[in-house]
Amino acid sequence: MKVTEHIKNANGKTLFSFEVIPPKKGKNINDLYKNIDPLMEFKPPFIDVTTSREEHVYVNKGNGLLEKRITRMRPGTVGICASIKHKYDVDAIPHLLCGGFTKEETEYVLIDCHYLGIDNVMALRGDAMREESYFTPTKGGNAYASDLVNQIAKLNKGEYLHDGVIVEHKSDFCIGVAGYPEKHMESPSLVTDLKRLKAKVDAGADYVVTQMFFDNNKYFEFVKKAREIGIDIPIIPGIKPIAVKRHLQLLPQVFKIDLPQDLIDAVEDAKDNKAVRQIGTEFAIQQSKELLAAGVPVLHYYSMGKSDNIYAIAKELF
Ligand code: FAD
Numbered sequence: 001m002k003v004t005e006h007i008k009n010a011n012g013k014t015l016f017s018f019e020v021i022p023p024k025k026g027k028n029i030n031d032l033y034k035n036i037d038p039l040m041e042f043k044p045p046f047i048d049v050t051t052s053r054e055e056h057v058y059v060n061k062g063n064g065l066l067e068k069r070i071t072r073m074r075p076g077t078v079g080i081c082a083s084i085k086h087k088y089d090v091d092a093i094p095h096l097l098c099g100g101f102t103k104e105e106t107e108y109v110l111i112d113c114h115y116l117g118i119d120n121v122m123a124l125r126g127d128a129m130r131e132e133s134y135f136t137p138t139k140g141g142n143a144y145a146s147d148l149v150n151q152i153a154k155l156n157k158g159e160y161l162h163d164g165v166i167v168e169h170k171s172d173f174c175i176g177v178a179g180y181p182e183k184h185m186e187s188p189s190l191v192t193d194l195k196r197l198k199a200k201v202d203a204g205a206d207y208v209v210t211q212m213f214f215d216n217n218k219y220f221e222f223v224k225k226a227r228e229i230g231i232d233i234p235i236i237p238g239i240k241p242i243a244v245k246r247h248l249q250l251l252p253q254v255f256k257i258d259l260p261q262d263l264i265d266a267v268e269d270a271k272d273n274k275a276v277r278q279i280g281t282e283f284a285i286q287q288s289k290e291l292l293a294a295g296v297p298v299l300h301y302y303s304m305g306k307s308d309n310i311y312a313i314a315k316e317l318f
Pocket of ligand 1: 178
């Protein structure tokens with residue numbers, strides 16, 4: 001079922017959902033299931049599965065030379081979605097990236113998703129590769145998420161890239177896109193970034209999931225500004241509980257977001273990472289309670305590995 005239908009059917013009740021990351025190449029999917037299993041108690045209508053960009057690795061040729069090769073460290077997003085969908089009978093949402101994929105490769109991924117009965121896809125640009133200082137579009141690929149949304153929307157109308165295929169059964173993907181309450185790091189202003197978000201909506205996006213934020217006022221303000229420029233689709237808040245002390249540096253560095261001073265002080269004073277995890281969980285519970293009271297459509301959690309903290313949060317709220 002589409003995310004928008006889940007939201008409609010919930011009749012104003014806030015839903016619970018979360019995101020998982022595919023296991024590293026060579027690892028077993030059972031570790032992922034172990035993290036998902038306990039969370040099924042809270043009946044998530046959908047689970048997101050991320051896609052990671054390709055990386056360069058250097059293979060020692062044995063003659064003093066290194067050969068640069070490209071690899072994916074966490075492949076298998078669509079396969080994982082199919083297995084989650086069939087094991088738990090929930091909607092699984094693959095994240096699709098512009099970076100690292102030609103439009104043709106994207107079309108084939110979408111065709112696979114359609115065959116597998118996947119109803120939703122999350123359309124993202126992706127970040128720069130690790131060694132790049134800024135994002136460079138892949139040759140033959142989409143440059144911005146709005147271009148990817150456009151490609152998916154065209155496929156929904158039965159328009160394939162190159163050939164005049166006679167379409168008997170069109171895809172009907174519900175399309176999610178990313179939104180940034182503290183603006184995207186490359187955007188010159190929040191107003192400009194919101195205009196880019198509007199372009200994604202105009203291209204056919206059906207719902208937005210936000211980047212993590214720790215100050216609910218930033219989310220409320222973002223939603224207000226989005227509504228003012230005519231973005232009228234659901235805007236789902238993304239929540240990340242702080243889990244280790246290093247997050248104080250890592251999250252602002254990677255996601256260009258601010259952390260509230262009281263949270264920073266509490267984490268800095270914590271005696272170990274067990275205490276940090278507890279503080280992060282408590283903070284996320286309070287943050288979620290306020291969002292719940294404001295009637296957000298879904299509370300979407302970034303789990304990034306072990307899910308015991310997400311379980312503790314959901315137990316308090318759902
Ligand atoms: P876009 O919407 O294309 O925006 C990127 C930048 O370009 C913005 O600064 C925007 O303002 C600007 N822009 C947009 N259109 C134009 C235009 N026409 N002209 C000039 N500038 C323009 N990354 C992953 O690698 N894998 C994942 O699974 C993943 N999942 C995510 C899930 C969520 C909910 C979120 C919020 C992010 C996720 N990301 C993921 C990170 C995302 O890929 C990065 O934040 C990326 O840098 C931007 O992606 P986007 O889809 O927002 O890009």
